[in-house]
Amino acid sequence: MLLTNRSKNLYQEVILDHNKNPRNYREIEHPSHFAKGNNPLCGDKLDVYLIIDDKNVVTDVSFVGDGCAISKASASIMTTLVKDKTIDEVNKLFEGFHDMATGKIEPDEDPKLRRLRAFSGVKDLPARVKCATLAWHTLDAALKNQEIISTE
């Protein structure tokens, strides 16, 4: 089977794997921070749960929701990356990820983005950038205590 390069770049093994077996896919009963993300254009919906301790460290994080492979894998990988990070570190990661997904920086420019490199393919697909960033925007909203956000 020959797929075009663009599809191969986007649907890498790591994305397909996280889509099929999402990590931290569960509700947290008493989250300290929570937000609902919604991309009305696709109908993608996901909830992000966080427990942040008094030292501003993410001690637990999870998500549940429905969406495409890109949004689901992005959420799954995000949860694995932000765990045990401080809010400051999470914010920097979000910023770097956002710049990479929108093509402002190359993934190699920032070593922190190494594990997010699979998503750099969306920069050529404007309609799919929101799929990749939905989880991160929702996480950002949870940190800012906005309970419902929508990426349009």
Added chain:
Amino acid sequence: MDTVSKDTISQKRETPGRILEIRRDFPILNRQVQDKPLVYLDNGASTQMPKQVMDTINAYHEFHHSNVHRGVHQLSQEATELYEGAREKLRAFIGAASTKEVVYTSGTTESINLVANSYGLANLKKGDKILISNMEHHANIVPWYMIAKKTGAEIVVIPILDDGSLDMDALSELMDNNVRILCVNHVSNALGTVNPVKEIAKMCRDYGVITVIDGAQAVGHFPIDVVDLGVDFYAFSGHKMHGPTGVGVLYGREELLAKMEPFMGGGDMILSVSFEKIIWNELPYKFEAGTPPIAQAIGLGAAVDYLNSLDREFLESYENDLLEYATEKLKSVPGLKLVGTAPGKISLNSFVIEGVHPHDIGTILDGEGVAVRTGQHCAEPVMDRFGIPATTRASMAFYNTFEEIDALTDALLKVTELFDVTD
């Protein structure tokens, strides 16, 4: 890996020469996408324009352009003649009795908003019911929701059956003396269902109910006769019948339009204006405030000429063959389930694939040059009815070929292989 089995090869069909000839009228069909030949299967969203329509629009801009109904000069008269000539073509195209019943709008959405605001607002009150089918596009739901909120009228949903047909038994039961307006599409954009509009309109007349038909998805596929259908209002868009965007039509029975107040105020919709008294213009101009989409209307007239120049009976039967072929071919895709299988539907297949989100399907198909629509198709209640977040929709037009259906199927098999979908 060879994803095409011997069985499917033996079923391959050849596209008739007449269709290949028609394809030459559509320059865009020759382009490449991602270095692959474009396979355009998003005709439900917008159909492509033939060269004849583009030439007419160009000629208008190069030679006749001016404002209509305003000048005594040559150009204005020519523009007016072309613009009104297109209206007459549209009148004949839908079988309306008079051009007074053919109102230019920006498209189906504005047409329905016009009826909702001009007719609905004046005639609805608390206790009245508006029947709306479960398969409507948001354009035939939201305007009524807004009017219901203002008037206190109640919206009642006409259910649909599992195959995507309208539940006619339920409709008969819902009919009562409090129903004032019934809104239904002629063809569902999400499911392809063709609704029995003539039968519905008859039922409505028996109860004195006004029918508002969204014909957007019908006009490009089969001939329409509003008088034979017996409907009160019929809305459609130019760009879904191989005309340009930005123009559409509201057909309304003259008797109803005559009693309605204008929807928008401005130039061209009045006979005289003073600060004491304004006299509305006659039909249909009463509903056409401001400078209209002149070039687009003339282009739509050219689209009517173009469709009339074709053997539409042949095209209809060819589209049926395409649908039958596509439906058969899609069976070879693991985990694929059609959404909307009503008998007699138009050439459109909406489907889901177990475990793969439509947007991933859409992106991968795009990589193969295949353009389809993915998402909720502006018909969220339909998605809710079938308990799915979204679908992928391949909507065909008469210029699509059997080979393009093969390309769609091959691209879908790549999707299911990538996502490891098995039956």
